[in-house]
Amino acid sequence: MPAAERIPAGSVTSGALDLLQRGELTVRGRIREASNAVLYCSVAYEGREAACVYKPVAGERPLWDFPDGTLAQREVAAYEVSEATGWGLVPPTVLRDGPHGEGMCQLWIEGSDDAELLALVQGEEPADGWKAIGFADVGEGRTALLVHADDERLRRLAVLDAVINNADRKGGHLLTDEGRLYGIDHGVTFNAEDKLRTLLWGWAGEPLTPEAVGALETLRDALADEAPLAVRLGKLITAAEVDAVRGRVGALLSSGLHPVPGGDWPAIPWPPV
Template identity: 75%
Template sequence: MSAPERIPPRSVTTADHLTRGDLTVRGQIRDASNAVLHCTVAHAGEDITCVYKPVRGERPLWDFPDGTLAQREVAAYEVSEATGWGLIPVTVLRDGPYGEGMCQQWIDGEPGAELLALVDAEEPGPGWKAIGFAEVDEGKTALLVHADDQRLRRLAVLDAVINNADRKGGHLLPGPDGRLYGIDHGVTFHAENKLRTLLWGWAGERLTEEATGVLTSLQDALSPTGALTARLTSLITPAELDATRARVDALLTSGRHPEPSGEWPAIPWPPV
């Protein structure tokens, strides 16, 4: 079994920079549902661009406790780091100009990287996986597909573990270094099944050998004395932590990617 791709050591220094540096707000990202501020962090003579989401800027949700989205974003990053896949930009919890919030390294997406498409066909072509049919015009539908990409498949496994309720196309960032990053993980870790994603192309298929190895490692890290348990304890509730363990166990027991439950909308809206 091939070892999972490990995270570059720079993530440690970036986390220290984001946590200890002087945070300056440069602007606001207007199309976000919660307060999302574009910032720089100055530390040790260097500036890093980042996103800062203060807790006080979170809109209340009917199914998630108020004021917990920032912690969930950090928890998702911690799980991503534990997988060794490095799928989420460096994310920390810190104080800022508008109080405590999530601070995340800014990633410049690579233009032209096609991960999603609408095709006028009944079946996906080579290199693509079907998500489902979408209405594109009055009385006309097209097949929504995503790339059959190993990076997306890893992200689909991560989303199943953290119970991501909002994996949209706009939350996928192909980086200039060839890596794929996922962002916006505030609605994760609910104790009930709320998986909503565009990455259903592998639903019901067997997990890769790599994914099984990573999930086995997560199982150990999530034990009562595990390192990941220690990091998540202050970020999510005991019930949510138990549910995370149960999801990892269920994935290993089935050996397959999850399928839509039918009890919850499977695809987020809007999907992109």
């Protein structure tokens, strides 16, 4: 029997969703650092194989501000919205049955060190090509300025996070592969209440790019009642949460600006990386 065709990590092909949805999942290990159950798997179907992440609903820890057993659906909803923008910032993600019950299954992104996205620097202001996040305690009473790259890929992700109300955009959730940027871990998103908590505040209050405005206009149309995206989201999150997405898209288009921290919710996740 010929060896299975392997899909490289980070390769987003036209058949990736079909492979993730219909392939046989084999658990290879567990990612211990995660707060919920995160299983590293292989998925194989009709001579094709890829590495993937499987997060069973049964392995989700309850959260006080999100309904129990909904994190997997939110991960899939984040992928759907990302795809609707045309930016492809979230790896292919599906909801499916697996060895431990229903859960989300996402193409594995190995990540590389080809781009430095975050840094701690001395001084009061960031250097050219960087955006300030805030000062961080580095021990012994010393602080350093935490900065992120002034990178168009990160800027797109900042817009996406504002739309999906991402409550946990940490540095460890940013992966690059062959020049592409991906965001992962979108379980705590889409809450109807404002919970945006991110490291990507460098553009706060600045005008949205024309590209971002175009993507938001596309999203606005895609979220109309009975539009395919709206219907798919309605199967993953609540009606109130879908309405909240519409409201956030409308607010961004109305202001024409990147959002600023609201003050009623911690602006930066902890730990930040």
